[in-house]
Amino acid sequence: MTPVIERVKRSGKQSSKASRGEETTGDARRDRWRKHRIARRKEFVEAALRALDTHGPDLGMEDVAAEAGVTKPVLYRHFDDKADLYVALGQRGTEILFERLIPAINAELAPVPRIRMALDAFFTVIEEHPNLYRLLAHGRPEKPVSSDVVAEDKELIASALTALLGDYMRMFNMDSGAAEPWAHGIVGMVQNTGEWWLDRRSMSRDAVVEYLTQIIWAAIDGLSRQNGVVIDPNQPLEANKVVQLGRAERVEETS
Numbered sequence: 001m002t003p004v005i006e007r008v009k010r011s012g013k014q015s016s017k018a019s020r021g022e023e024t025t026g027d028a029r030r031d032r033w034r035k036h037r038i039a040r041r042k043e044f045v046e047a048a049l050r051a052l053d054t055h056g057p058d059l060g061m062e063d064v065a066a067e068a069g070v071t072k073p074v075l076y077r078h079f080d081d082k083a084d085l086y087v088a089l090g091q092r093g094t095e096i097l098f099e100r101l102i103p104a105i106n107a108e109l110a111p112v113p114r115i116r117m118a119l120d121a122f123f124t125v126i127e128e129h130p131n132l133y134r135l136l137a138h139g140r141p142e143k144p145v146s147s148d149v150v151a152e153d154k155e156l157i158a159s160a161l162t163a164l165l166g167d168y169m170r171m172f173n174m175d176s177g178a179a180e181p182w183a184h185g186i187v188g189m190v191q192n193t194g195e196w197w198l199d200r201r202s203m204s205r206d207a208v209v210e211y212l213t214q215i216i217w218a219a220i221d222g223l224s225r226q227n228g229v230v231i232d233p234n235q236p237l238e239a240n241k242v243v244q245l246g247r248a249e250r251v252e253e254t255s
Contacts, residue, residue: 041078044068045088049132052089057135061085086135090149093132097125097153105164106242111220112233116213119190123205126194133198150191158187160243167241172229186216 047068048059055063061082065075079085104121107114126133136149158180166179190212197208217233224231231237 037078041088044070044075044078045085045092048085048089049092049129052129052131052135056131057138087149089132090136093129093136093149094153096129096132097122100125101157102243105160106240108236108240110234110236111231112213112217115216116209119209119212119216120205122190123194123197123209126198127205130198133194137195154187154191158183161186164241164243168237171239171241172224172227172231174224174227174229178223182219189215 044064048064051059051063051067054067061072061075061079064085065072068075079088100121101118104117105114107117109117161183162180165182166176169176169179193208193212197203197205221231221233
């Protein structure tokens, strides 16, 4: 698991430390074997990502095994079933998204460039991994999984964005009660637009990012002006609020 986000585990099978190979049992041989299995599982997840590029969201375990250069029985030593692989792909998808998204959201830029950079991070990820997004958003393995990866990520992002917007609104002596519906509205709009764009591709990534940037900034600018606050869209704000996602979202201020 990357340091960008430590996801709360969806099943009770492993702790977050165990999933990263950090927890030890005191038995060196067993610890080496477990770390080897964790490393192999990660290799198979990367193979599944490559297989997705070739076969699409309907890929089978045999496609993943072929891409990894192993037999299906070997693959099943590391995944209980397709649902288990689905969860692992979801965790990897979250890592990929947050590795791009969090630095973009936290960039010390003026409001509009900051919004644009965050949107570009999201659209770049779904452009690079369209079948992974389709699988996680719409694909379902034969056996039900214990989580909805896309819904969980939406909630994480919306919660963090709520804290970020709320902090800025309080900084400008505005009512921060609007932060939560705003955050969920923005996240929903961006996701729905992303799905439309993946299906249609009727414009470039830069174009759709720019249109969304304009819409989001127009909403922020409109509400702030109603409260007597005028923000320069191209001038960095005095305080840079920073989002850190983990088991609990918090917002910090940097000088």
